[in-house]
Amino acid sequence: MNIPGPEPRPDGGVGAIARAGGLHTYQLWLHAEFGPVVRFQLPGAGTAVSIADPVLLEATAHLDERPERLFSFLDPLFEAGNLQVLPADEHAPWRRLLLTVLAGRPSHERHFARFAALATGLADRWAALPSGGPVELQRELTGISLQMICGYALGGEVEDPDAVVEAFEMVLGDHLERLYLLPAAQAADRRAERTAQALAHLRATADGVIAAHRPGRRDDRSDLVGSLVEAGERPARIRDTVLAMMLAAHHTTGVAVSWTLHLLGSHPAEAERAGEELDRVLGDRAAPGYADLQRLPYLGMVLRESLRRYPPGPYGVRRTAGPLAVGGYVIPAGEVVFYPFWAVHLNPAYWPEPERFRPERFTPEESAGRPRLAWIPFGVGPRGCEGARLATVEALLLLAVLLKRFRFRPEPGHPVVPIERFVLWAADDIRMLADPRTA
Known part of the structure; x- marks a missing residue:
């Protein structure tokens, strides 16, 4: 049986994606039009099969190969090979090392006080703004997230987090403009020059972090550089991993918190309930302790619902190693399998009224x-x-620190438009007013 989908176009699908407003929104249209399994033209891959049903996705969950061309936009960041497309036998030990560094609860607890100091420092800066705002959530929160990961896994800080975030956006945005044939914001030669400068800044920043590393942190399993050295990784791979960590970590957390505050700003009842929970648990304290996070179930549901509505990474891709049966169709070997996370999260068969923000979806009962x-x-x-x-x-x-201290309101007249920028970004940031809150 042939997999349904739109008719092929001479432009390889670029026009359809552009007309839809980006690959993230194009996926919503594809699955609304053609059903849970769709074949479509994907620039850089020829065609791909997109699957938006979570039950059918189970058949693909074992896939462990990524198509190299689709991740080529990250090539400039890496010297020892693109870390996102490592073959499975090389990726598995590298992944185990990262999980050891990142996933350990003792390390999270050990660094928590430092995280809290960064969060309260951000809240203090916002409180000092005239009339409580406006604040640019994405810029501010990705910068704080970058500082958190550098202090946690890299043993230091970056001097100018905003410049690092901007440099990543320049390098990745340049690729996306060329991939989708978007109108460039500036002349090609000037754009190439700025991209090269941004890349040089990122590499210099990574080199500075590595140079500042001091051995002797092996009692702390969160020491990424030390773990890589101990594993015998060569210097180029160490720098590549540092850059990959800085990129992935600041995007994930900063973007997730930005979208959550955006949603709460438009849903005052849910924001008030989260604030009341914080008042009960924290009392007069400005920040939670590590153990307090387990005592904030509603805040956890708010975050999960926000990640459903606006997943930081709106999609993923793999490649089949052999023929794969999915939902009555056979996906051939070597085909790109597309994971449309946003479309999965908005699938009405599993999420009634999917556009509605409702944290109660994540109660144990639901x-x-x-x-x-x-x-x-x-x-x-x-x-x-x-x-x-x-x-x-x-x-x-x-979220605990900021919602304990502020009520957030959208800045009047400022549109918030999700766009594709490696993550689900907002086109002109998310600008909100932060009003002081009294418990």
Whole structure:
């Protein structure tokens, strides 16, 4: 049986994606039009099969190969080979090392006080703004997230987090403009020059972090550089891993918290309930302790619902090693399998009224019986996000500190439009007013 989908176009699908507003929104249209399994033209891959049903996705969860061309936009960041497309035998030990560094609860607890100091420092800066705002959530929160991961896994800080975030956006945005044939914001020669400068800044930043590393932290399993040295990794791979960590970690947490505050700003009843929970648990304290996170179940549901509505990574891709039967269709060997996380999260068969923001979806009662892969903000299978647990701890802490202190309102007249920028970004940031809150 042929897999349904739109008719092929001479432009390889670029026009259809552009007209839809991006690959993330194109996926919503594809699955609404053609059903849970769709074949479509994917620039850089020829064609791909997209699957938006969590039950059918189970048949693909074991896939452990990524198509190299689709991750070529990350090539400039790496010297020793693109870390996102390592073959399985090389990827598995590298992944185990990252999980050891990132997923350990003792390490999370050890660094928690430092995370809390960064979060309260951010809140203090926002409180000092005229009339409580406006604040640019994405810029501010990705910068704080970058500082958190550098202090946690890299043993230091970066001097100018905003410049690092901007440099990553320049390098990745340049690729996306060329991939989708988007109008460039500036002349090609000037754009190439700025991209080269941004890349040089990123490499210099990584070199500075590595140079500042001091041995002797082996009692702390969160020491990424030390773990890589101990594992015998060569200097180029160490720098590549540092850059990959800085990129992935600041995007995940900063973007997730930004979208959560955006949603709460438009849902005052849910924001008030979260604030009341924080008042009960924290009392007069400005920040939670590590153990307090387990005592904030509603805040946890708020975060999970936000990650459903706006997953930081809106999609993923794998490649089949052999023929694969999915939903009555056979996907041939070597085909690209597309994971449309956003479309999965908005599938009305598993999420009634999917556009509605309703944290109660994640109560134990409502979660019971829901397919395992109906909620996949951190990816699927052996290539899923190694830092998911750490990102969740950081996000809950930031939300607790900020929601205890402020009520957030959208800035009047400022549109918030999700766009594809490696993550689910907002086109002109998310600008909100932060009003002081009294418990």
